[in-house]
Amino acid sequence: MEVLVRDIAEELENLAPREYAESYDNIGLIVGSYFQKVKKILITLDLTEDVFSESIHKNCNLIISFHPVLFKSIKSLTGNTFSERVVISALKNDISIYVIHTNLDASWQGTHSYISKLLQLNREKSLFPKNGTIKKLTTYVPISYSDKVRNSLFNAGAGKISNYSRCSYNFDGFGSFMGNEKSKPFFGKKEHFHMEKETCINVVFSSHKLNLIKEALFKSHPYEEVPYEIYNIENINPYIGIGIIGFLIEEMNEYDFLLYLRNRMNLLCIRHSxxxxxxxxxxxxxxxxGSFGIEKAIKEKAHVFISSDFKYHDFFKSEKKILIVDIGHYESEKFNKNLLKSFLDKKFTHIPVYESEIHTNPVKYFY
Ligand SMILES: [Zn+2]
Structure with a gap:
């Protein structure tokens, strides 16, 4: 069966919807075409020239990169930087490049899920739950169609709240309408006032499912003019956002914890406060x-904050309230290659998916 770049993108965006990405990010298809037929896939954290050569060598025509190969907008493409050279070579060799980055970080099934499994953490919530991820639909349906419309909305993903599904609020009332001479009213006659007993159905849904929900509504609702309202709501889904808060199965002293962390995450060294x-x-x-998260971690009364790229003065912010731990940027994200490979292997059993063998960490340790 033919698999297009579009099919891969669709699955990846089910795992990590584009709407979850930070505003500064540059995710999705960066180079190539959604309609290209995929032969083999190469997954990398960073798209360097060495990784690009590897894709040629392995005959992969889709590269999935965690870090965006193009971050800022460019005004020329002359090969001055490695990123430009990679993009030029990708175009010449008909290779598509797809980026999944902060949207994977923010997904409950993404970056932090893998690390949580490694550390055997019981995750409670995201450290920075994201705003604007929930919407609400209100629609008015003739009573004889209310089951059909409600089920169709549920099947499209509406009505899920934490451990509950098929949640809705319903009440009956009367809707009125009078169509003009061009109308085709489902009940009553055109140019005649009509009152119909209707159910008002209210459901919440994840913002990224907006198109699916509208499609389900329009397909199942019998009226020529479907009455509905969509609202942005302020409620926060605690399972979408950057970072996590979680608990170890058993408490440990700091020294044992650092040893545990090093062994579980296969780290060469750890900087800590x-x-x-x-x-x-x-x-x-x-x-x-993640240095921006120190204050939030303290506010949450976490015993330790693990991240990377801390500056000298960041370690002072511990104020003896929290242990600040820097495990390295690459080291904190390196498991994403495996996470994505496992995910795609399950979805596309006949498409070979490789993790890049190139160690792209630009930071080296002399110890
Ligand atoms: Zn990163």
């Missing part, structure tokens, strides 16, 4: 650059 003699049980974590 002064040990303060507290037991470690509650963990805050942001994979990648």
């Amino acid at each position: 002064i040990l303060i003699g507290k037991k470690i049980k509650k963990i805050a974590m942001i994979a990648g650059s």
